[in-house]
Amino acid sequence: MLEVAGRSKAALLALAIAALITIPLANSLYRVPIQVSDSLEPIVVAATAASTISLLKDSIAFSPTTLRPSRYLQARWLLALAESAKVTYTAVFRGVHVALLVVLVALFMLAVRVRDWTDLTAFSVAFLVLLGIHTFAAMLFEAFPVNHYAEVGACALAVFVLAQRAPRRYVPVVVCALLVAALSVIESGAMVWLAVVCCAAAGMPGIRRSTVISSTVLFGAYLLVRHQLGIVSPGIGGHGSGYGTTFYSAEELTQKFGAHPAGFMLYNVVGGLASLLFAEPRNGVYSLLISWREGEIHPVVTVNVLSSLATTILLLWYAARYLRTRRTDWSPPDRAFAAAAVILVANAALTAVYIKDEIISVGGLFYAVCTFIAVRALIASLPQRRVTLAWALCVFLAADAALWGFRVAGVHYQLRYDAFKTRNDWAEVLREDKRDDWPHDTRELAVTRRLQSEAIERRTTSPSFLPRRGDVYWVE
Amino acid sequence: MMRLLIAGPCIVLTAMSAWWTTGLAAGGGLWPPDDVTLAEAVATRNNAEALRVIQQGVDPNRPGRVRDGLLTNGYAVDVLPVEAAVAAQRADALRMLLANGAKVDDHELTVLRCLEQSRHDSGVRDILDERAAGEADCSGVQLPIDRPR
Numbered sequence: 001m002l003e004v005a006g007r008s009k010a011a012l013l014a015l016a017i018a019a020l021i022t023i024p025l026a027n028s029l030y031r032v033p034i035q036v037s038d039s040l041e042p043i044v045v046a047a048t049a050a051s052t053i054s055l056l057k058d059s060i061a062f063s064p065t066t067l068r069p070s071r072y073l074q075a076r077w078l079l080a081l082a083e084s085a086k087v088t089y090t091a092v093f094r095g096v097h098v099a100l101l102v103v104l105v106a107l108f109m110l111a112v113r114v115r116d117w118t119d120l121t122a123f124s125v126a127f128l129v130l131l132g133i134h135t136f137a138a139m140l141f142e143a144f145p146v147n148h149y150a151e152v153g154a155c156a157l158a159v160f161v162l163a164q165r166a167p168r169r170y171v172p173v174v175v176c177a178l179l180v181a182a183l184s185v186i187e188s189g190a191m192v193w194l195a196v197v198c199c200a201a202a203g204m205p206g207i208r209r210s211t212v213i214s215s216t217v218l219f220g221a222y223l224l225v226r227h228q229l230g231i232v233s234p235g236i237g238g239h240g241s242g243y244g245t246t247f248y249s250a251e252e253l254t255q256k257f258g259a260h261p262a263g264f265m266l267y268n269v270v271g272g273l274a275s276l277l278f279a280e281p282r283n284g285v286y287s288l289l290i291s292w293r294e295g296e297i298h299p300v301v302t303v304n305v306l307s308s309l310a311t312t313i314l315l316l317w318y319a320a321r322y323l324r325t326r327r328t329d330w331s332p333p334d335r336a337f338a339a340a341a342v343i344l345v346a347n348a349a350l351t352a353v354y355i356k357d358e359i360i361s362v363g364g365l366f367y368a369v370c371t372f373i374a375v376r377a378l379i380a381s382l383p384q385r386r387v388t389l390a391w392a393l394c395v396f397l398a399a400d401a402a403l404w405g406f407r408v409a410g411v412h413y414q415l416r417y418d419a420f421k422t423r424n425d426w427a428e429v430l431r432e433d434k435r436d437d438w439p440h441d442t443r444e445l446a447v448t449r450r451l452q453s454e455a456i457e458r459r460t461t462s463p464s465f466l467p468r469r470g471d472v473y474w475v476e
Numbered sequence: 477m478m479r480l481l482i483a484g485p486c487i488v489l490t491a492m493s494a495w496w497t498t499g500l501a502a503g504g505g506l507w508p509p510d511d512v513t514l515a516e517a518v519a520t521r522n523n524a525e526a527l528r529v530i531q532q533g534v535d536p537n538r539p540g541r542v543r544d545g546l547l548t549n550g551y552a553v554d555v556l557p558v559e560a561a562v563a564a565q566r567a568d569a570l571r572m573l574l575a576n577g578a579k580v581d582d583h584e585l586t587v588l589r590c591l592e593q594s595r596h597d598s599g600v601r602d603i604l605d606e607r608a609a610g611e612a613d614c615s616g617v618q619l620p621i622d623r624p625r
Contacts, residue, residue, distance in 0.1 A: 016490075017486060017490050020490045020493045020494050020497065021489060021490055021493045023493065023497045023500075024493050024496040024497050024500065024505065024506060025493075027496075027497075027500055027505065028506070117479060118479075120479075120483070121479040121482050121483050124482065124483035124485075124486035124487070125482065125483075125486070127486065128485065128486055128489065379478075379479070379482065382478060390478065391478070394478045394481045394482055395481070397482045398481050398482050398484055398485060401482065401483075401484070401485040401486060402484075402485040404485070405485040405486065405488065405489045408489060409489070409492075412506055412507070413507075416507050420522070423524040423525075424521070424522070424523050424524045426524055427523040427524045427526075427527050427572060428523075428568075431572075431575060432575040432576055433571065433574075433575035455524070456524050456527055456528045456531065457528060459509035459525065459528070460509055460522075460524070460525075461507045461508065461509050461510065462510065462512075462517075462520040462521065462522045462525070463520075463521075464519075464520035464521070464522075464546060465507070465510045465520070466507055
């Protein structure tokens with residue numbers, strides 16, 4: 001994985017496969033209009049701010065628990081871009097989301113570096129895992145108005161790609177820039193710093209001590225700035241989250257766990273890790289427990305759990321087989337696997353207060369990287385195995401890949417559904433029968449009206465015309 | 477052969493994706509938006525599409541065809557958009573139509589109230605009850621979603 005990737009047939013074929021699968025996915029993503037929830041408000045705030053500087057200053061005081069200045073700045077820049085390029089707001093905001101999808105796919109390809117047919121076969125499984133895992137889909141479903149989790153994921157993967165290469169002088173600067181970019185959009189940006197530490201700890205060559213020190217100093221400075229600004233970490237009760245078989249509102253969580261939160265936080269961290277490894281729970285709720293109680297298991301749960309379980313078994317096999325030796329004896333793939341696996345586990349810790357798929361989305365990316373390494377090792381070992389066992393393992397891998405492929409197809413379905421819902425939300429904005437509720441600020445009204453008009457003009461598919469059983473197999 | 481077996485699902489998905497992309501270039505692709513009448517948009521909970529169609533100048537007081545399987549089983553019907561909203565138990569769509577030019581006269585109000593009695597939706601009933609007091613007399617009223625004779 002450390003050699004320069006040649007333009008082998010396998011590499012070109014991998015590129016073609018990635019492009020062919022990503023193009024319709026990008027189209028499905030592009031069809032989703034800009035959201036009302038989480039997007040309209042920051043866009044309006046960004047559009048009506050007196051200046052960029054005042055927006056930056058004001059954004060610091062928007063929330064006592066978050067510091068996300070770039071969230072509003074990005075919205076303002078993208079609005080300006082739409083105006084100067086004379087294109088729709090939708091084209092710019094949705095275009096950025098599509099660009100993020102392409103960047104994530106490109107970085108994944110750089111991270112796994114397909115060079116030969118064994119790599120290509122492993123890629124054919126791991127790529128489906130990348131796109132099919134629920135945490136990747138979570139990066140596509142929402143935008144705020146840009147999906148910050150996808151931005152953080154891209155920054156963390158970029159660090160990983162740099163870590164695989166030979167050390168360069170510019171790496172500390174690039175890594176620090178990635179860390180600043182990620183932390184300025186969302187607190188999950190801390191994953192970039194964690195990625196640096198994990199890559200260095202695993203002995204990946206591209207991350208030297210200077211990179212670790214500079215990024216750690218920067219991260220420390222970020223925490224200090226937050227402290228100076230009086231921004232505190234969110235506690236339990238800031239968001240709703242699941243527990244057992246029930247999803248509780250923020251108020252209910254405060255009542256239930258506010259006095260003694262440690263147990264709930266442990267539950268969340270374990271749940272976040274389990275969600276990455278076994279596709280359960282989702283948002284803290286265990287559908288399997290509900291199925292057990294009701295005596296009927298939902299097909300989507302079966303598909304998700306079986307595919308994730310089979311893949312996780314592979315990862316555990318790789319860890320047990322190849323990481324038993326001393327760290328100094330690890331091969332480059334072993335180091336990459338170890339770093340990716342620890343990033344994945346560390347990501348689960350960010351779910352301490354509440355669980356949602358987006359928070360563990362970075363972990364999902366590295367889950368796919370680990371899958372590539374493990375599947376590659378398994379395929380490479382097949383010639384040394386008995387023929388019957390080798391064929392059995394092939395069938396196992398093919399069945400697992402088929403389940404993941406099915407999940408990828410489900411992402412299209414869910415994006416259609418998402419587009420339909422999002423567009424319908426706009427029918428409730430600027431209602432003719434509630435003109436008194438319309439914004440009084442002319443700029444705010446103009447922006448809202450334009451966004452609504454663009455969304456309404458963006459035709460979507462009604463679920464009534466989607467496959468009737470789609471919900472059963474693809475929506476949890 | 478073994479590698480081909482493992483890569484099989486990815487090959488299938490790639491082929492399907494290529495097909496969808498080709499269809500996309502031809503104006504179709506995977507699950508493209510359907511062409512629907514205003515009444516069909518309402519019947520399929522597609523309020524945004526209904527709003528778009530109205531903004532394009534379609535009269536919300538003209539009946540439109542609703543294909544088989546959306547409001548009825550075994551036959552298509554021609555209904556007013558407000559009738560489609562009541563039949564589909566969509567109070568939000570009914571409210572939106574009324575706010576965007578749909579008119580309901582006394583006869584139509586009776587039809588809608590009788591239709592609501594067969595479909596039962598409290599949100600729809602609240603909107604209709606604002607326009608008429610007492611129980612609707614549904615004797616002899618032909619419901620718009622009944623099979624045409």
